[in-house]
Amino acid sequence: MEPSRADPEALLAAAEREARGKLRIFLGAAPGVGKTYAMLSAARAARAGGLDVVAGLVETHGRAETAALLEGLDLLPRKGIAYRGRLVQEFDLEAALARRPALLLVDEYAHSNVEGSRHPKRWQDVQDLLTAGIDVWTTLNIQHVESLNDVVQRITGVRVRETVPDTALQKADEIILVDLPSDELIKRLADGKVYVEDTAARAVQSFFKPSNLTALRELALRRVAARVDSDLLERMQGSAIEGPWAAGERLLACVGPDMAAERVVREAKRLADLMDARWFAVTVERPGHVMPTRERARLDAGMRLAESLGAETRALVADDMPRELLRFARFENVTQIIIGKASRRWPSGWLRRTLSDALVRASDGVAVHVVTAETPPRGADWRARVPPPGPWAGYLTAA
Template sequence: MNNEPLRPDPDRLLEQTAAPHRGKLKVFFGACAGVGKTWAMLAEAQRLRAQGLDIVVGVVETHGRKDTAAMLEGLAVLPPKRQAYRGRHISEFDLDAALARRPALILMDELAHSNAPGSRHPKRWQDIEELLEAGIDVFTTVNVQHLESLNDVVSGVTGIQVRETVPDPFFDAADDVVLVDLPPDDLRQRLKEGKVYIAGQAERAIEHFFRKGNLIALRELALRRTADRVDEQMRAWRGHPGEEKVWHTRDAILLCIGHNTGSEKLVRAAARLASRLGSVWHAVYVETPALHRLPEKNVGQFSAPYVWRRSWARRRLHFLIQRKKKQ
């Protein structure tokens, strides 16, 4: 028997040493446009720049707001990449340039943004994921209506279907979430003063999306989502050795869905309920022969893979029920 101590693999050690630590993600979160998320992000960046941190602006949308544009002074800005799209050139974030520049911190406004066709990733949150994997810290902004699990709720409140969404697991995995809050009356006053949208757009916004009832509901959603996150952090902290533990018996949620148009809404509703109760949840998809009698163009949107892509249940089961052939 060889009694020599096991030696670590040199190649493995080199690989571990070369691999960068994952960057940290900080999300500036709010109820809707105009509450001050971008301004708060830039203010924090300026504070860190004054301390000597290497910071680059990847994407910041000022939307013509002078106070926001003024906050960019002194910050290095990464030039955008020009891409051809439908006969014209548009500006997009240059991911390769950011990775080559490799700052300590990069600012990436509008987390839910969809990239132009031909980009490496279809979504900005995927660009950010690659930056984090490269060891770069990221600041970003997002509104509550862009969270995937709240998509149906926001649509019911505002009457507007938000197309650009961010997966909840990505948001939940953020190292820090800063709630940027503004009372509805103050936000509507900012709109009237032209501090959110240009003249004309502001008037239409006040009469539609920015109605006071909508703003109250969106604010409640943002506050509740932030409170749920803090509650989850407290539960995790109580699990640390030496901390007082208070154990509660929790119910688990089982969602049973099939090939109908309501499945996607049920998935989101189950996720919201589980988050609110602090419970785990499981999804069961039952596929019957009726699915295969649908027109071919509709089968994809009711299939298990389509539903699973929108589900982040702890466990997902797929049952296939086949009709027994007659002898």
């Protein structure tokens, strides 16, 4: 038997990473679990071992024990940027690139930079540092991961505005889970070690409920477990280690111009991560159809989100939309389809059927998931399945 050969793509990916700096993310389920403390403790140990470590930007949030860990570390001065009549202190990317330490600490990966910075987001600053060959350690809470945005809102009732695209998380060379039991975190909050005293009670009542924290911990644990599986697979491919390479699951997200578009994309991404599956984001347009400006903007936004989350995107053209979707699904060996629910019905010939009805009837073994555009009520069970679909509302581009 001919010996197995290493996967060329896996080897190329490994070679590209060697030229870049290494990214380590300290991931937590919520603020206050100790991410920054863990990062600084590890950085002090690295410095004691002779590594050139610089604190590019570290937020202590007034915690004395965290601030104490900065003693003895080289600190990079912050950059003052004038914004709306005041001077905002931000991370100095240019100074960090000029200093070029072996390891740079850059807290709060999801931070939004003030207008006038080189990049709108701190994770983009980090990408520049990595490209320059500088190793970076940073911190992140699970609620800031883009594909989990809807789930976090369902769990906590809070919409998180600052997010990091999943691709920026996937580029990490190492993810360290910083975990803390929910009761201990709430005690830290009550002791004023997470937020200042006058906001602690309000925070407990909203975000920091035991049930919320338990669900967020589960999300963080699942994300790290999925990363471990991915790392193992890449190592096996790069080393030509044989295994049961089954075809596995493949997902297809039907992205349309309606309000459900982004939610469909995020649901598909979550399922793909849980199943370690390849996934596609697809639109279908009828030949000659001209879409209203608002619908086109929603469609484009959905497809941009899908691409940023790692989907393979396709734009199809066909008169018979269900048939074309299923043709594509079978060609790509898709096992599950995710579509959105809206309110209008099909054009002539399909008045009494929804898109999901048409797909289910002809799917021949392909699972069809339906998600809605509506925001679930606060406190709703985040694991609950969405209700059965109603009439279809211009779900795909052809509507």
